[in-house]
Amino acid sequence: MLNDELIVAVLQIVKDAGQAILSVYDEPVELTVKADESPLTQADKASHQLIEQQLQLLTPEWQVVSEESDDVVKAKRTTLPIYWLVDPLDGTKEFIKRNGEFTVNIALIVDGIAVFGAVGVPVQKKLYWGGKTYGCWLEDETGVHALSGTTKSDNAPxxxxxxxxxxxxxxxxxxxxxxxxxxxxxxxxxxxxxxxxxxxxxxxxxxxxxxxxxxxxxxxxxxxxxxxxxxxxxxxxxxxxxxxxxxxxxxx
Missing domain, CATH: 3.40.190.80 (D-Maltodextrin-Binding Protein; domain 2)
Incomplete structure (x- = not known):
């Protein structure tokens, strides 16, 4: 479904969105409240716009559905066999608190299954990506690492x-x-x-x-x-x- 070239391009979009967020990280928060009472900042908007534009250029045949898309686009996802599902800034409350625990999220949905995902953590300079058929990877300041989770020892809580x-x-x-x-x-x-x-x-x-x-x-x-x-x-x-x-x- 995704070749190496496409994956690299998606990872770059996540990185670029993270930079867009960090560019306003130290500015006063321009906060509005959405209809569901969740917060929305200029960082959410900047990340959304960048991701939507870049994914549409990368794969024009696949719809982009974002948390910040309008309701018509969100409703359309139930009929789409393949589409990008995006949370341009997950953890807006953490962004507002300046604790660094917010992420940029891009997933590829195929027939209702999240087959691939990329999660950027801009403040921590980390990028996770993978899926069942892609393995799991982490890029940080020390390089790229394969992840396989670990099982706890029997006597550990x-x-x-x-x-x-x-x-x-x-x-x-x-x-x-x-x-x-x-x-x-x-x-x-x-x-x-x-x-x-x-x-x-x-x-x-x-x-x-x-x-x-x-x-x-x-x-x-x-x-x-x-x-x-x-x-x-x-x-x-x-x-x-x-x-x-x-x-x-x-x-x-």
Missing amino acids: LRVVGSRSHVNAETAEYLEKLGAHELVSVGSSLKFCLLAEGKADLYPRLGPTCEWDTAAAQAVLEGAGGKVETLAGQPLRYSKADILNPWFVASI
């Missing part, structure tokens, strides 16, 4: 990642039933990437997310041998009539 900005009673109850564990709070789709990198074992999400929040990072994690399943044990899928994801658990 379970390492669980959770949302920094979204905590609820259902998640607290789930964690209580796990028994001994270490909990680390992290923003954005970076949580999936920590699993792929072998720095965590489990990410339960018993709260709302949208398809663009998870697609790219799910592909990355699956490339490392992990999985993302609903509470019914089914793989998390895309192109649904409801753009909200069901609750899920990501694991390695």
Whole structure:
């Protein structure tokens, strides 16, 4: 589906979007609130515009569906066999807090499956990419590394990642039933990437997310041998009539 040339081009788009975000990172935040009460900044807009334009040039035959696309484009994704699903800035609240835990996300969806994803972490100068048939890779300041996740030793507590900005009673109850564990709070789709990198074992999400929040990072994690399943044990899928994801658990 994606050859090496296309992958390299997509990774460059993620990097360029990250630079567009960082170019306004130290400026006063121009904050507006969308209809769903989520925040929107000039960085979200800049990243969206760059990604949309560059992907359309790269693959004009494939629709680009972004969190910042209009409702008509978002609805169209349910009928598309192949399209790009984009979250130009996942973790806007983390961007506003200036904690660096926000990401740029591009996924390729084929027949409702996230087959490839790229996740950039601009402040940390990291870029993750992969999918079930592509493996999983991390580029950082030391080079490019293949990732395969790790399994914890029998006597080590379970390492669980959770949302920094979204905590609820259902998640607290789930964690209580796990028994001994270490909990680390992290923003954005970076949580999936920590699993792929072998720095965590489990990410339960018993709260709302949208398809663009998870697609790219799910592909990355699956490339490392992990999985993302609903509470019914089914793989998390895309192109649904409801753009909200069901609750899920990501694991390695």
